Amino acid sequence: MSESRKKVVVFRKLPDDLLERIRAQHDVTVADPRRPDELPRFRAALHDAQGLIGSSFKLTADDLASAPALEVVSSISVGIDNYDLAYLKQRGIVLCHTPGVLTETTADTVFALVIATSRRLVELSALVREGQWTRNIGEELFGWDVHGKTLGVLGFGRIGQAVARRAALGFGMPVLFHDPFDVPVPSELAGRASRAPFEEVLARADIVALTLPLAEETRGLMDADAFSRMKQGAIFVNGSRGAIVQEAALLDALDSGHLRAAGLDVFAVEPLPQDSRLRTHPKVTPLPHIGSATHETRRAMAELATDNLLKTLAGQPPVAAFDLSKV
Numbered sequence: 001m002s003e004s005r006k007k008v009v010v011f012r013k014l015p016d017d018l019l020e021r022i023r024a025q026h027d028v029t030v031a032d033p034r035r036p037d038e039l040p041r042f043r044a045a046l047h048d049a050q051g052l053i054g055s056s057f058k059l060t061a062d063d064l065a066s067a068p069a070l071e072v073v074s075s076i077s078v079g080i081d082n083y084d085l086a087y088l089k090q091r092g093i094v095l096c097h098t099p100g101v102l103t104e105t106t107a108d109t110v111f112a113l114v115i116a117t118s119r120r121l122v123e124l125s126a127l128v129r130e131g132q133w134t135r136n137i138g139e140e141l142f143g144w145d146v147h148g149k150t151l152g153v154l155g156f157g158r159i160g161q162a163v164a165r166r167a168a169l170g171f172g173m174p175v176l177f178h179d180p181f182d183v184p185v186p187s188e189l190a191g192r193a194s195r196a197p198f199e200e201v202l203a204r205a206d207i208v209a210l211t212l213p214l215a216e217e218t219r220g221l222m223d224a225d226a227f228s229r230m231k232q233g234a235i236f237v238n239g240s241r242g243a244i245v246q247e248a249a250l251l252d253a254l255d256s257g258h259l260r261a262a263g264l265d266v267f268a269v270e271p272l273p274q275d276s277r278l279r280t281h282p283k284v285t286p287l288p289h290i291g292s293a294t295h296e297t298r299r300a301m302a303e304l305a306t307d308n309l310l311k312t313l314a315g316q317p318p319v320a321a322f323d324l325s326k327v
């Protein structure tokens with residue numbers, strides 16, 4: 001066996017051909033820690049693992065501490081909130097992720113929620129399915145135009161800008177965005193998207209879309225005060241992470257009639273607990289975290305994550321390492 005073979009733990013399903021690519025170079029343990037029957041094998045495999053690849057599992061500092069030989073964590077996601085960044089940095093472990101390849105698909109999902117909530121698509125489709133379409137619908141079931149409304153984008157990064165392009169170029173929506181960094185307005189959005197402080201975006205947008213990362217500074221950012229600053233009758237859409245939203249405050253804003261509707265792809269606890277009021281609230285369109293969930297995009301993410309893993313283990317620069325230097 002070659003000296004360069006390393007130990008890799010695959011903790012989320014990978015396409016067979018990608019698994020074989022890794023197996024051709026390294027010794028692989030496949031174990032899904034979200035499954036109670038596989039958790040002990042996952043934990044045991046960490047002890048001599050040099051590489052980890054997977055997603056949707058919170059890797060704590062304790063998990064990482066039990067992997068003293070670890071060189072790389074390759075996440076099959078762009079979001080890196082499941083990892084203890086300070087600990088990874090301190091240990092010099094490379095963290096890789098999958099930016100870019102999921103941008104357009106996730107923006108499609110966010111914009112689908114904008115349309116679904118505004119035009120009440122899911123609610124009205126259910127009415128047909130349930131056999132309640134027995135006469136022409138009345139104005140109590142009318143929706144709200146999307147075209148011409150002002151879209152507020154919180155987080156003007158890759159996905160935020162892709163949502164803004166759909167809104168401005170496809171639907172004639174003026175875009176207001178907030179981002180703490182000096183992100184330039186792309187040329188195709190010149191004159192159609194403008195920067196504004198957080199509170200101003202909330203106060204002026206008809207529809208607010210959340211496309212920023214979960215970090216300690218953004219946890220709970222959308223609280224009662226933030227929702228109260230939104231326009232009466234506005235719509236809130238979340239395509240980033242549930243924990244950025246104080247869900248009880250969102251429910252209050254919907255119950256009081258202050259907000260018209262919410263479209264949510266992500267939740268503080270996933271899968272969404274059965275007893276969550278967000279699951280059945282008539283003004284909420286909930287999705288099961290499908291932002292990037294198309295065949296093409298999940299394949300591209302798995303390929304990029306595999307490339308990242310193999311390159312790092314080979315001592316080469318990965319395609320997409322998360323920059324831990326500013327942590």
Ligand SMILES: NC(=O)C1=CN([C@@H]2O[C@H](COP(=O)(O)OP(=O)(O)OC[C@H]3O[C@@H](n4cnc5c(N)ncnc54)[C@H](O)[C@@H]3O)[C@@H](O)[C@H]2O)C=CC1
Pocket residue numbers: 078079080099100102103106154155156157158159160178179180181183211212213214217218239240241265266289290291292293
């Ligand atoms: N629903 C889903 O399935 C998916 C969700 N996501 C989430 O979307 C997030 C964004 O992804 P990308 O656009 O690729 O990342 P990105 O890094 O390109 O963009 C994020 C932007 O948010 C900005 N930002 C940071 N803190 C902020 C704050 N307090 N207020 C306003 N803006 C702030 C950053 O400066 C950056 O420009 C990911 O971190 C992930 O959590 C990503 C893909 C799929």
Ligand SMILES: O=C(O)C(=O)CO
Pocket residue numbers: 076077078079080102291292293
């Ligand atoms: O990539 C991410 O961060 C996701 O949430 C799933 O695509």
